[in-house]
Amino acid sequence: MPPILTLRGVKAYYGQSEVLHGIDVAVEEGGMTVLLGANGAGKTTALRAISGSVKREGEIVFAGQRVDRRSTEEIARLRIAHVPEGRGTFIGLTVEENLHLGGYTNAAQSRAGIARMYGYFPVLGLRRRQQAGALSGGEQQMLAIARALMMSPRLLLLDEPSFGLAPRIVEEIFVIVERIRRDERVSVLLVEQNASLALELADHAYLIETGSVVASGTAKSLADNPQVRRSYLGY
Amino acid sequence: MTQNTAIIAGDAAAPAPAASLPRLAGRRWLAAAILIACAAAVPLGLSNYHVFELTMVMVYAIAVLGLNILTGYNGQISLGHGGFFAAGAYTAAILMHRYGVPYWATLPPAALVCFALGLLFGLPALRFEGPYLALVTLAMAVAMPQLLKYFGAWTGGQQGINLVKVQPPPGLGVGHDTWLYLLVLAVLILAMRVAANILNGRTGRAFVAIRDHPIAAEAMGIHAARYKTLAFGISTLFTGVAGALSAIVIGFVAPESFDLFLSLSFLVGSAVGGIVTIPGAIVGGLFIEFVPNLANDISDAAPWAVYGLAMLLFMYAMPRGVIGSLEHWFAWSKQKFR
Amino acid sequence: MHEFLQQTFSGLAAGAIYASLALALVMIYRATSLVNFAQGEMAMFSTYIAWTLVNAGLPFWAAFVLTLIVSFVGGMAIERVVIRPVENAPVLSAVVVTIGLLLIFNATAGWLYSYTVQEFPSPFPDRPVFGALMTTRDLGVIAVTLLMLALLFAFFRFTSTGLAMRAAAQNPESARLCGIRVGRMLAIGWGLAAAIGATAGIMVAPVLFLDPNMMGGVLLYAFTGALLGGITSPVGAVVGGLIVGVTENLVGTYLIPSQLKLTVALGLIILVLVFKPNGLFGTAIVRRV
Numbered sequence: 001m002p003p004i005l006t007l008r009g010v011k012a013y014y015g016q017s018e019v020l021h022g023i024d025v026a027v028e029e030g031g032m033t034v035l036l037g038a039n040g041a042g043k044t045t046a047l048r049a050i051s052g053s054v055k056r057e058g059e060i061v062f063a064g065q066r067v068d069r070r071s072t073e074e075i076a077r078l079r080i081a082h083v084p085e086g087r088g089t090f091i092g093l094t095v096e097e098n099l100h101l102g103g104y105t106n107a108a109q110s111r112a113g114i115a116r117m118y119g120y121f122p123v124l125g126l127r128r129r130q131q132a133g134a135l136s137g138g139e140q141q142m143l144a145i146a147r148a149l150m151m152s153p154r155l156l157l158l159d160e161p162s163f164g165l166a167p168r169i170v171e172e173i174f175v176i177v178e179r180i181r182r183d184e185r186v187s188v189l190l191v192e193q194n195a196s197l198a199l200e201l202a203d204h205a206y207l208i209e210t211g212s213v214v215a216s217g218t219a220k221s222l223a224d225n226p227q228v229r230r231s232y233l234g235y
Numbered sequence: 236m237t238q239n240t241a242i243i244a245g246d247a248a249a250p251a252p253a254a255s256l257p258r259l260a261g262r263r264w265l266a267a268a269i270l271i272a273c274a275a276a277v278p279l280g281l282s283n284y285h286v287f288e289l290t291m292v293m294v295y296a297i298a299v300l301g302l303n304i305l306t307g308y309n310g311q312i313s314l315g316h317g318g319f320f321a322a323g324a325y326t327a328a329i330l331m332h333r334y335g336v337p338y339w340a341t342l343p344p345a346a347l348v349c350f351a352l353g354l355l356f357g358l359p360a361l362r363f364e365g366p367y368l369a370l371v372t373l374a375m376a377v378a379m380p381q382l383l384k385y386f387g388a389w390t391g392g393q394q395g396i397n398l399v400k401v402q403p404p405p406g407l408g409v410g411h412d413t414w415l416y417l418l419v420l421a422v423l424i425l426a427m428r429v430a431a432n433i434l435n436g437r438t439g440r441a442f443v444a445i446r447d448h449p450i451a452a453e454a455m456g457i458h459a460a461r462y463k464t465l466a467f468g469i470s471t472l473f474t475g476v477a478g479a480l481s482a483i484v485i486g487f488v489a490p491e492s493f494d495l496f497l498s499l500s501f502l503v504g505s506a507v508g509g510i511v512t513i514p515g516a517i518v519g520g521l522f523i524e525f526v527p528n529l530a531n532d533i534s535d536a537a538p539w540a541v542y543g544l545a546m547l548l549f550m551y552a553m554p555r556g557v558i559g560s561l562e563h564w565f566a567w568s569k570q571k572f573r
Numbered sequence: 574m575h576e577f578l579q580q581t582f583s584g585l586a587a588g589a590i591y592a593s594l595a596l597a598l599v600m601i602y603r604a605t606s607l608v609n610f611a612q613g614e615m616a617m618f619s620t621y622i623a624w625t626l627v628n629a630g631l632p633f634w635a636a637f638v639l640t641l642i643v644s645f646v647g648g649m650a651i652e653r654v655v656i657r658p659v660e661n662a663p664v665l666s667a668v669v670v671t672i673g674l675l676l677i678f679n680a681t682a683g684w685l686y687s688y689t690v691q692e693f694p695s696p697f698p699d700r701p702v703f704g705a706l707m708t709t710r711d712l713g714v715i716a717v718t719l720l721m722l723a724l725l726f727a728f729f730r731f732t733s734t735g736l737a738m739r740a741a742a743q744n745p746e747s748a749r750l751c752g753i754r755v756g757r758m759l760a761i762g763w764g765l766a767a768a769i770g771a772t773a774g775i776m777v778a779p780v781l782f783l784d785p786n787m788m789g790g791v792l793l794y795a796f797t798g799a800l801l802g803g804i805t806s807p808v809g810a811v812v813g814g815l816i817v818g819v820t821e822n823l824v825g826t827y828l829i830p831s832q833l834k835l836t837v838a839l840g841l842i843i844l845v846l847v848f849k850p851n852g853l854f855g856t857a858i859v860r861r862v
Binding site for chain 3: 306312359362363364366367369370371373374377378381382385499502503506507510536537538539540542543544545546547549550551554555
Binding site: 016 | 567570571
């Protein structure tokens with residue numbers, strides 16, 4: 001099966017500085033691929049390059065179409081859902097309004113979609129009329145993921161869902177993400193600093209250091225890689 | 236970056252002192268001297284009216300420089316600088332008319348009065364930011380003509396004050412207009428020098444730090460309130476001196492000349508020249524003085540529409556102002572072609 | 574006492590017009606952090622369009638609706654063509670663009686329609702009501718303003734486009750990630766603001782008489798009212814506008830006639846702002862370090 005997303009020679013820029021130096025990544029359809037690396041390596045930038053939120057060059061192909069020249073809105077409408085760093089929830093709006101916005105491009109399915117989200121994340125259902133800004137960190141992360149899922153995405157870009165969350169909550173979220181991946185048949189590209197957790201869940205992995213891919217392969221092979229173990233897994 | 240930085244300078248937040256233009260090392264003094272000599276020689280061969288126009292360009296440049304210091308470098312927006320300009324003008328006019336003070340001696344009192352006014356204004360202004368500060372300064376601009384008319388006993392009310400024509404010192408061989416040109420040129424050079432010293436030094440860095448990140452600045456020991464108030468005072472000092480000069484040069488003051496439109500013109504001049512620059516003030520002065528007349532030449536029927544269009548086109552082509560954009564391009568090309 | 578009430582009510586009617594224009598200012602400010610200095614002149618221009626239509630024989634309310642539509646489209650066009658180029662420029666540049674726009678509209682109106690003051694019809698008869706406490710015209714103006722506020726509220730609360738616009742204003746990046754065309758939302762915002770401004774202009778023209786400089790003072794009071802209410806709050810805009818209207822009228826009647834009225838009214842409001850530097854309903858901008 002061809003990968004649902006391929007990056008070839010993708011560079012990204014913040015102003016004049018080149019921060020991604022031509023990376024090659026492939027995401028298997030229906031699988032979970034993870035981008036690993038330290039802070040500032042360029043993992044978040046890679047996701048932003050895909051969703052069109054940063055200046056980029058190179059070839060990005062999604063489901064057979066080139067998307068590297070498209071705007072963020074167009075890419076979202078192609079059903080690539082990006083849960084950004086910092087969650088990107090609309091903190092001034094209610095939980096339910098946030099979900100409605102996720103379903104903006106899919107208005108007909110909106111109501112059913114929201115009900116399904118409350119099924120995956122019951123706590124959101126309890127808080128549906130509260131302002132998103134009043135939610136705890138874990139709840140906001142769930143809301144951000146739910147908002148993205150409202151788009152019925154074919155590809156989900158998840159940026160550090162574990163960030164700033166207690167381990168128990170992180171586990172809870174990843175269990176749900178895994179369930180969603182299977183039930184909704186979404187391909188997932190995950191960015192994580194928490195390498196051990198990510199490698200447990202993912203099928204494939206890439207290691208990014210200072211803007212370049214330095215290692216790639218199945219998650220298992222990277223987990224066994226001595227360099228990776230020393231630098232990122234702590235043993 | 237804070238709201239203020241984004242409002243004023245976009246991504247060219249750091250002040251670019253003269254050093255960002257190609258370094259001429261020790262020969263910079265020579266270049267400056269030549270420039271000044273050329274500027275002083277300009278009146279030769281020009282009609283009196285053109286010399287007058289150029290003098291007004293420089294007067295406006297000093298006023299705009301004041302605004303650059305406050306709004307560009309310190310991030311406090313002012314829609315009321317026309318009011319401070321008026322304060323300087325009327326201070327000079329009243330001193331000359333009622334107390335027979337010689338024209339050149341009115342400049343220090345005007346400077347002092349406007350400095351004090353600026354400090355007085357700057358204190359309550361500390362409470363306000365962004366559009367709120369805009370409103371408070373706007374109120375100043377709107378109130379000034381009304382107050383000037385109201386206190387007619389002092390200000391000559393609606394009629395204004397007519398001033399005795401300035402006599403050039405005998406033996407110098409220059410006419411009235413040329414003498415005033417040279418006087419204003421001298422003040423402009425002094426003003427630019429003083430501004431450069433302030434802005435390139437500790438005070439200037441404090442201004443910019445407060446503009447960009449007030450919390451971090453305070454955490455580093457910069458007393459924001461003190462510096463913000465100081466910025467106001469210095470700014471109004473410059474604009475007030477410009478006002479005094481305008482009274483001397485034009486020889487007449489009346490409330491109508493100092494309306495809201497004047498304040499807006501200063502702001503536009505700042506933006507067109509480059510609000511986070513010093514030489515931009517001169518470009519701003521050129522814009523304020525000449526573009527309305529040019530607009531008149533282009534369109535009899537709706538000259539102000541042409542003036543407005545000119546503003547739009549300048550902002551589209553050079554959003555950082557003429558000098559600001561030049562400095563930006565220099566920096567960009569230095570990086571690109573290293 | 575009777576006079577006091579009378580002046581208060583006519584202040585409310587004037588305030589309703591300031592409130593309308595203030596609403597337009599707030600809408601654009603929320604979307605773009607920009608104060609549209611040209612809002613008043615755009616409203617004035619729209620009023621001239623209405624005037625032209627009425628003179629051509631159209632019944633008042635038909636001309637009104639047609640003008641609103643034309644203003645809406647015009648406002649959208651202005652956002653796309655005039656404001657778009659400075660969208661990513663420093664806000665000061667955009668402010669200068671709106672000042673330029675102000676001049677262009679003012680001069681063009683003067684050129685097309687001359688500076689002669691014109692009469693403008695009011696749909697509301699000018700009859701005293703409630704024992705001469707107010708006139709039917711005052712009531713009509715206040716009713717129109719409240720109706721507009723209600724419609725706007727419903728639009729933003731209950732429609733998906735309204736929700737998308739709120740989202741785009743709050744967090745454009747996230748809105749894009751939801752597939753929302755943020756540029757289009759901005760254009761709609763400007764269109765709505767223009768239509769609201771047109772309403773304000775049409776309401777005030779019968780009283781102030783139509784001429785290109787009609788809206789200058791109104792803009793100033795609207796700006797003040799918007800800030801008094803809190804520049805990010807639509808409810809605040811309306812409340813602020815009403816308060817400014819009443820204050821202006823009462824100051825003019827009881828304190829200082831004509832000239833200094835503006836200065837004193839502004840002074841009082843600024844005094845209030847000293848105690849509430851973000852306006853009555855405004856939210857303080859919380860800075861995360």
